[in-house]
Structures are given as structure tokens and as C-alpha cells.
Amino acid sequence: MAKDKLIGVDLGGTTIKFAILTAEGEIQQKWSVQTNILQDGSHIVPDIIDSINHHLNLYQLDKDRIIGIGMGTPGTVDRENGTVEGAFNLNWDADHKQNVKADIEAGTGLTLSIDNDANVAGLGEQWRGAGNNADDVAFITLGTGVGGGLIANGKLIHGVAGAGGEVGHICVEPGGYLCTCGNRGCLEQYTSATGVVHLAHDFAEEYAGDSKLKSLVDNGEEVTSKIVFDLAASGDFLANEVVNKVAYYLGFASANLSAILNPSAVVIGGGVSAAGEFLRSRVEQSFENFAFPTVRTSTKIKLAELGNDAGVVGAASLARG
Amino acid sequence: MAKDKLIGVDLGGTTIKFAILTAEGEIQQKWSVQTNILQDGSHIVPDIIDSINHHLNLYQLDKDRIIGIGMGTPGTVDRENGTVEGAFNLNWDADHKQNVKADIEAGTGLTLSIDNDANVAGLGEQWRGAGNNADDVAFITLGTGVGGGLIANGKLIHGVAGAGGEVGHICVEPGGYLCTCGNRGCLEQYTSATGVVHLAHDFAEEYAGDSKLKSLVDNGEEVTSKIVFDLAASGDFLANEVVNKVAYYLGFASANLSAILNPSAVVIGGGVSAAGEFLRSRVEQSFENFAFPTVRTSTKIKLAELGNDAGVVGAASLARG
Missing domain, CATH: 3.30.420.40 (ATPase, nucleotide binding domain)
Structure with a gap:
């Protein structure tokens, strides 16, 4: 099956925004869930996994069509290892690395790329916004x-x-x-x-x-x-x-x-x-x-x-x- | 024949510096000629061509071994078209494009890449100097x-x-x-x-x-x-x-x-x-x-x-x- 869809996740302290986009960056579906920062933000990654799996199912979108998931997050990001720490508005503290990439990839079966939120917003504006x-x-x-x-x-x-x-x-x-x-x-x-x-x-x-x-x-x-x-x-x-x-x-x-x-x-x-x-x-x-x-x-x-x-x-x- | 050598040219207002380097950036030969800026700098490109051809001959280095020529120049560089203008210390004025790339490629049979002198020096320091x-x-x-x-x-x-x-x-x-x-x-x-x-x-x-x-x-x-x-x-x-x-x-x-x-x-x-x-x-x-x-x-x-x-x-x- 040809891979032709992207998933974008914008993790914030209040809401987690999701979208399914074409490979050209056209938004086809979007939704959001509230960010549950209780218990040291331990619900966040499972909530993201559930929400993606649920919506792909809801839209009857085969995972084979997904090129990958990209995600923007607050905090300090280790892009290579896919970990995040020190995102205080998520209750993710500075000396406890969250294995965001490993967990989401295991939970969805899809590959994840991650970067910090300002970088990701910049990339969005560059690709499809004022940056042309x-x-x-x-x-x-x-x-x-x-x-x-x-x-x-x-x-x-x-x-x-x-x-x-x-x-x-x-x-x-x-x-x-x-x-x-x-x-x-x-x-x-x-x-x-x-x-x-x-x-x-x-x-x-x-x-x-x-x-x-x-x-x-x-x-x-x-x-x-x-x-x-x-x-x-x-x-x-x-x-x-x-x-x-x-x-x-x-x-x-x-x-x-x-x-x-x-x-x-x-x-x-x-x-x-x-x-x-x-x-x-x-x-x-x-x-x-x-x-x-x-x-x-x-x-x-x-x-x-x-x-x-x-x-x-x-x-x-x-x-x- | 395997391509394993690079030629670097550093065009300045007083001298033109040349070097033959390994693909890893080790200088093997270097020489320089004075920059002749007379007649609107019209001798410069021919002098570069002659000097390269002469030295390749002198060192009995087959042109098939040359990966390419790179050159740094003063003035405003059009990297794509390989032209230079407004290099006042070369007497190349601002409304007369010098076809540096086309001429040197025709005269040497080698491909030329060109950029401005500060960029090129930065690249040198990054590759083989303090930039590690x-x-x-x-x-x-x-x-x-x-x-x-x-x-x-x-x-x-x-x-x-x-x-x-x-x-x-x-x-x-x-x-x-x-x-x-x-x-x-x-x-x-x-x-x-x-x-x-x-x-x-x-x-x-x-x-x-x-x-x-x-x-x-x-x-x-x-x-x-x-x-x-x-x-x-x-x-x-x-x-x-x-x-x-x-x-x-x-x-x-x-x-x-x-x-x-x-x-x-x-x-x-x-x-x-x-x-x-x-x-x-x-x-x-x-x-x-x-x-x-x-x-x-x-x-x-x-x-x-x-x-x-x-x-x-x-x-x-x-x-x-």
C-alpha cells in the first residue's frame, strides 16, 4: 500500500493537538485532547498512543498508509534518542527522561520524529505558511x-x-x-x-x-x-x-x-x-x-x-x- | 581512473593561490601567481586556466584524477551560473558579469564550483582548521x-x-x-x-x-x-x-x-x-x-x-x- 499520509502531534501544556495530513501538508482531519499532567505527566504518552490508534481506526485509515508521526513538544528534546525532559508545564521534570519515541513507536507501530515546539511551529510556517x-x-x-x-x-x-x-x-x-x-x-x-x-x-x-x-x-x-x-x-x-x-x-x-x-x-x-x-x-x-x-x-x-x-x-x- | 584530487583556488587582489589536495583535504602541492588586474582584470581568468593546466602537466597529474576545482573570489558571486561581478580589487566592475565558471571549465576541462572568499575561508576552517x-x-x-x-x-x-x-x-x-x-x-x-x-x-x-x-x-x-x-x-x-x-x-x-x-x-x-x-x-x-x-x-x-x-x-x- 502506498504511504501517503502524515500524522502531526502538537503537545502542549493544556491540549494535545493532532492532525492527519497528506504528504503535501494538507490537513485532512484534526482533533485534540486535553493534556492530563497528573501523576508526573505519566498519562500523556499513553493518551497520545490511544488517541492516534483510535482515530486511525475511526477514519478506517490503514497504518500502512502512514509515512510517520511527527511531534512537537515543550522541554529539552534529544532528537536522536527521542527523549524529552524538563517540560515543566507537562510535569516532566529535568532529571527523568521520557522515552517518548520508543513508547509511541511501540504503541502505534509507526515511526516517530520529534523536535521542540518552537522549531516545529517554525517548520510549519516555513512549509505551508508565510514561509512559502x-x-x-x-x-x-x-x-x-x-x-x-x-x-x-x-x-x-x-x-x-x-x-x-x-x-x-x-x-x-x-x-x-x-x-x-x-x-x-x-x-x-x-x-x-x-x-x-x-x-x-x-x-x-x-x-x-x-x-x-x-x-x-x-x-x-x-x-x-x-x-x-x-x-x-x-x-x-x-x-x-x-x-x-x-x-x-x-x-x-x-x-x-x-x-x-x-x-x-x-x-x-x-x-x-x-x-x-x-x-x-x-x-x-x-x-x-x-x-x-x-x-x-x-x-x-x-x-x-x-x-x-x-x-x-x-x-x-x-x-x- | 579513480578521482582522488581536488584543486583549490583562492583569488585575491594581490595574489592567486592554488593548491592540489587529496579528497580528505591534505595539501599536496601549492603555488601562487600575482594577480594581474590590468585591462579590467581580463587577464585573471586566462591566467588561472594557464596556471592550472601548467601545474597539472608539471606534476604529471592526469585530469581524470581531479574531482573538481573550487574557487573563492571577492565580489558578488552567482553560484549557480558561476559568474562574478563587483570585485573592485580585481577591476571587475558591478555591471559586467565575468563568466568565471564557463571559462575555466572550458579552459581546463574540469568542473568548477565558486563562492565568495569569506564563505570559502570559513569552509576551510570548518573542514580542516579550528572547526574540526x-x-x-x-x-x-x-x-x-x-x-x-x-x-x-x-x-x-x-x-x-x-x-x-x-x-x-x-x-x-x-x-x-x-x-x-x-x-x-x-x-x-x-x-x-x-x-x-x-x-x-x-x-x-x-x-x-x-x-x-x-x-x-x-x-x-x-x-x-x-x-x-x-x-x-x-x-x-x-x-x-x-x-x-x-x-x-x-x-x-x-x-x-x-x-x-x-x-x-x-x-x-x-x-x-x-x-x-x-x-x-x-x-x-x-x-x-x-x-x-x-x-x-x-x-x-x-x-x-x-x-x-x-x-x-x-x-x-x-x-x-
């Missing part, structure tokens, strides 16, 4: 943290210890905000959801003019990155200053990233990128200010296109081998 | 300008328009020194031979203490990057401040480059790197200050090992296909 299947694409995801998935010559960059693509830890402000990694001034501290809020608080403190954002901060009300972007869009001066600073750092990091990779696109995704064109156009402005001329004309700043599907699509791409 | 043939290696060359040759997953990074690896144009100082590229604060403006001298002049102007470097500058004597490093090594305070600043920027750029590529080594070569361990150790210090923890422990800052041979060795590597 180009050989060189950089993906930056702005969420709780800032991650990256970088593709050069058609392949994900992992580097010698898997820290390739740690875009969130590009230093954009020497001596700046302290980062969870121990350094100061990392991109993540300025452009993640919490980074935006951090900037908003600092800017509010130094601003004396009239601003809704300032009153929210001064009154101790909850400020989220979405609120900052919404206020900026509605014309709040201070909120606009914050957004400009976020865009400044993203443009600076994108330009330096692009002096190294000269990708056809820097694709911006993740929750913070929901601000859309409002954010993208400003990032582009900063990027153009810092980018080497050849890069400025050949590397485009784009918004991610696949949304929540990037994970399953990129995971499926992994399984193409 | 690892899959992920970054090479930074500090000369008149600052160039890079970046290897990820065992392949050179070119990007969509060939501007991948433009390490000299990573912005390290927003709003800083004006660069020839039109931007401000590019690495090249601080760490090339002229960049070091620029820093020396600026530091001398602001320094009131006792310093040999300051007297040289104040007296209008010639200051070179070598003089700055020599004075620093002999304990001159101001010269040490300059070297520290050069190392600061190189460490900053190396750390950010490594957050992206996580290479096993950042290899520093080119004329300015003749300062050796004196420079390397300071770059490492700055690098460690900015690098993401996983990168700090897995990416090493190294000095180039092949010297002038990097070009021919890397060029030969290109010919391996």
Missing part, C-alpha cells in the same frame, strides 16, 4: 516567552547543543532587564507577553501626561500585552510608545538575525503577534533601519499564517524525514 | 573589512540573496559609527583593522592620561591595528581600553550569532586576529557575558588555524560537491 516553502525562513514566536524556529538550506538549525534558534535570548539591550536565563537584555524580556507589560509599567512610571495605560498601571489594574496593543491602536500615547519600543527591539533582532541568515522571510507568530499589521509594520520600520541593504530588499517581515495549526503541520513535516 | 569538521561552525574574518562564513548542518548559509553570513553588518552599537553600507554601528566599524584605528582615535581624544597610543595619535603618526594591539600587550592603558572595546563588540556579536546558530566554535581569523590569544581570551570573556547558558558551555571561541591556507582548502572543499 522557501529554503531559508526565520520564525519568531512571541508568547509567554520568545522562541524561534530557524530554517537554513531547507533544514532546521539546531546547533551543537540544541540551542540554535534561541532567538529569545539574543541580547538587544546590554545591561537591560534581567532574564530568566541569568543574562540581561534578552529579546524575550521586551517582546514576550510579560515583556510588553514590563515595558508598560516602566514607561508609565516615567510618564506624566494623560494616558489610559498610565491610569491602569497607576491604579494597579491588570495590564496585559493585549490591553497595551488595544490602547495603542485606539491612540493612547504611552501605549504607542511601548509598542514602538517592542517593535524597535524586534526589528533590531530581526535585522541582526537576517545579517546572519538572510532568510526570505522573518515570520512573526505567537500570541503577541495577534496585534497583526499594527505591530508588523512597525517592526518592519525598525528592521529596515538596522538591516544590511541586500537584506533589507530581500528579507521580508511577515505575520504567521497558520495560527494554531503551525504545530501539527510542522510536526507532520518532521515525519517526512 | 563539525557540522555547525561560524567563522569571522577581521581584515580590512569584517566578513563571515557560517556553516549550519554541514552547509554554508547563503540565504535568499547571498547576504547570509554578513557578520560584519550585525549592528552592535545602535546609532554608532557610520558604515560603508549606509547603516550605523555595524560590527565592521569597530573590529576591522580600520575600525580598531577609528576607536583608537576616538578614545585618544577623550583620554587625558599618559599613553604611548595617545601620543602617537596626538602627534599625527600612523596608527595601525597592529600598533594598537602591540601597545596593549606592552601595558599601555589606553590601547588596552581600545582592545577591550573591540573584544566587547566581538563577544557581543558572537553571543548573538551563537544564540541563532549554536555552533561548536566561533572561529576568529583574518589579519586583526594575529593578536592571537591576547584578543581571543577577551572576546571569550565578553561572549560569556552575553551568551545564553547552553550556548556558553557548548560554543567555543577559537582562533583560526589555517592562516593563508584557509582559502585554498575551503575552495577545495567546495569542489567536493
Whole structure:
């Protein structure tokens, strides 16, 4: 029987997303289950196995037609051995390797390829999203943290210890905000959801003019990155200053990233990128200010296109081998 | 007859270096000729052809044994079509493509692969030099300008328009020194031979203490990057401040480059790197200050090992296909 289908699995702390795709990356079926992180996350792998077996049965899809399963996961991934550790939102701790590949392969009879979630989302956007299947694409995801998935010559960059693509830890402000990694001034501290809020608080403190954002901060009300972007869009001066600073750092990091990779696109995704064109156009402005001329004309700043599907699509791409 | 030899050609503005190597990259013969840039550099390609044919004959090496010729060149390279333009130190201007590949292939009967000189030197250091043939290696060359040759997953990074690896144009100082590229604060403006001298002049102007470097500058004597490093090594305070600043920027750029590529080594070569361990150790210090923890422990800052041979060795590597 000809192998013509891929399975993509996007393992997250809240849900596990699944999809069955054609070899060309067209999603044919998708479903999801809640992530059960109880008992040290010991239900997760069995749940994945059961869900795949159940759905292949449900769709009467013969396993002989499956090219393979690809999966994106949080935590530290050993791609060769197919193990994962230190995925704290799954309750998988750092000194207890989960034999994800061996277990899923044994439980499904299918081969599994695995990589970290930001890499996999990057691969999804490169293959079927804003990257247009180009050989060189950089993906930056702005969420709780800032991650990256970088593709050069058609392949994900992992580097010698898997820290390739740690875009969130590009230093954009020497001596700046302290980062969870121990350094100061990392991109993540300025452009993640919490980074935006951090900037908003600092800017509010130094601003004396009239601003809704300032009153929210001064009154101790909850400020989220979405609120900052919404206020900026509605014309709040201070909120606009914050957004400009976020865009400044993203443009600076994108330009330096692009002096190294000269990708056809820097694709911006993740929750913070929901601000859309409002954010993208400003990032582009900063990027153009810092980018080497050849890069400025050949590397485009784009918004991610696949949304929540990037994970399953990129995971499926992994399984193409 | 078994193909077992490579030819590497390193085309420069002063000399053209040649080598015959084993398939494993061992240099067996090397020679060089002066670069004749007269008549719009029209003698260069014929000279290369003659020199190769002559030496193969001289060494009684059958052309059937040659796997191919690889060549590094200044200017803008179209790798696919094998053309070069805008190599100003060869008198090859920007709107007149040189059909380097077609001509050399016709003239020698051998296949030619071509890439730019910094990429090729990077490939040499990766294959047979400080890179230890690892899959992920970054090479930074500090000369008149600052160039890079970046290897990820065992392949050179070119990007969509060939501007991948433009390490000299990573912005390290927003709003800083004006660069020839039109931007401000590019690495090249601080760490090339002229960049070091620029820093020396600026530091001398602001320094009131006792310093040999300051007297040289104040007296209008010639200051070179070598003089700055020599004075620093002999304990001159101001010269040490300059070297520290050069190392600061190189460490900053190396750390950010490594957050992206996580290479096993950042290899520093080119004329300015003749300062050796004196420079390397300071770059490492700055690098460690900015690098993401996983990168700090897995990416090493190294000095180039092949010297002038990097070009021919890397060029030969290109010919391996």
C-alpha cells in the first residue's frame, strides 16, 4: 500500500493537538485532547498512543498508509534518542527522561520524529505558511516567552547543543532587564507577553501626561500585552510608545538575525503577534533601519499564517524525514 | 581512473593561490601567481586556466584524477551560473558579469564550483582548521573589512540573496559609527583593522592620561591595528581600553550569532586576529557575558588555524560537491 499520509502531534501544556495530513501538508482531519499532567505527566504518552490508534481506526485509515508521526513538544528534546525532559508545564521534570519515541513507536507501530515546539511551529510556517516553502525562513514566536524556529538550506538549525534558534535570548539591550536565563537584555524580556507589560509599567512610571495605560498601571489594574496593543491602536500615547519600543527591539533582532541568515522571510507568530499589521509594520520600520541593504530588499517581515495549526503541520513535516 | 584530487583556488587582489589536495583535504602541492588586474582584470581568468593546466602537466597529474576545482573570489558571486561581478580589487566592475565558471571549465576541462572568499575561508576552517569538521561552525574574518562564513548542518548559509553570513553588518552599537553600507554601528566599524584605528582615535581624544597610543595619535603618526594591539600587550592603558572595546563588540556579536546558530566554535581569523590569544581570551570573556547558558558551555571561541591556507582548502572543499 502506498504511504501517503502524515500524522502531526502538537503537545502542549493544556491540549494535545493532532492532525492527519497528506504528504503535501494538507490537513485532512484534526482533533485534540486535553493534556492530563497528573501523576508526573505519566498519562500523556499513553493518551497520545490511544488517541492516534483510535482515530486511525475511526477514519478506517490503514497504518500502512502512514509515512510517520511527527511531534512537537515543550522541554529539552534529544532528537536522536527521542527523549524529552524538563517540560515543566507537562510535569516532566529535568532529571527523568521520557522515552517518548520508543513508547509511541511501540504503541502505534509507526515511526516517530520529534523536535521542540518552537522549531516545529517554525517548520510549519516555513512549509505551508508565510514561509512559502522557501529554503531559508526565520520564525519568531512571541508568547509567554520568545522562541524561534530557524530554517537554513531547507533544514532546521539546531546547533551543537540544541540551542540554535534561541532567538529569545539574543541580547538587544546590554545591561537591560534581567532574564530568566541569568543574562540581561534578552529579546524575550521586551517582546514576550510579560515583556510588553514590563515595558508598560516602566514607561508609565516615567510618564506624566494623560494616558489610559498610565491610569491602569497607576491604579494597579491588570495590564496585559493585549490591553497595551488595544490602547495603542485606539491612540493612547504611552501605549504607542511601548509598542514602538517592542517593535524597535524586534526589528533590531530581526535585522541582526537576517545579517546572519538572510532568510526570505522573518515570520512573526505567537500570541503577541495577534496585534497583526499594527505591530508588523512597525517592526518592519525598525528592521529596515538596522538591516544590511541586500537584506533589507530581500528579507521580508511577515505575520504567521497558520495560527494554531503551525504545530501539527510542522510536526507532520518532521515525519517526512 | 579513480578521482582522488581536488584543486583549490583562492583569488585575491594581490595574489592567486592554488593548491592540489587529496579528497580528505591534505595539501599536496601549492603555488601562487600575482594577480594581474590590468585591462579590467581580463587577464585573471586566462591566467588561472594557464596556471592550472601548467601545474597539472608539471606534476604529471592526469585530469581524470581531479574531482573538481573550487574557487573563492571577492565580489558578488552567482553560484549557480558561476559568474562574478563587483570585485573592485580585481577591476571587475558591478555591471559586467565575468563568466568565471564557463571559462575555466572550458579552459581546463574540469568542473568548477565558486563562492565568495569569506564563505570559502570559513569552509576551510570548518573542514580542516579550528572547526574540526563539525557540522555547525561560524567563522569571522577581521581584515580590512569584517566578513563571515557560517556553516549550519554541514552547509554554508547563503540565504535568499547571498547576504547570509554578513557578520560584519550585525549592528552592535545602535546609532554608532557610520558604515560603508549606509547603516550605523555595524560590527565592521569597530573590529576591522580600520575600525580598531577609528576607536583608537576616538578614545585618544577623550583620554587625558599618559599613553604611548595617545601620543602617537596626538602627534599625527600612523596608527595601525597592529600598533594598537602591540601597545596593549606592552601595558599601555589606553590601547588596552581600545582592545577591550573591540573584544566587547566581538563577544557581543558572537553571543548573538551563537544564540541563532549554536555552533561548536566561533572561529576568529583574518589579519586583526594575529593578536592571537591576547584578543581571543577577551572576546571569550565578553561572549560569556552575553551568551545564553547552553550556548556558553557548548560554543567555543577559537582562533583560526589555517592562516593563508584557509582559502585554498575551503575552495577545495567546495569542489567536493
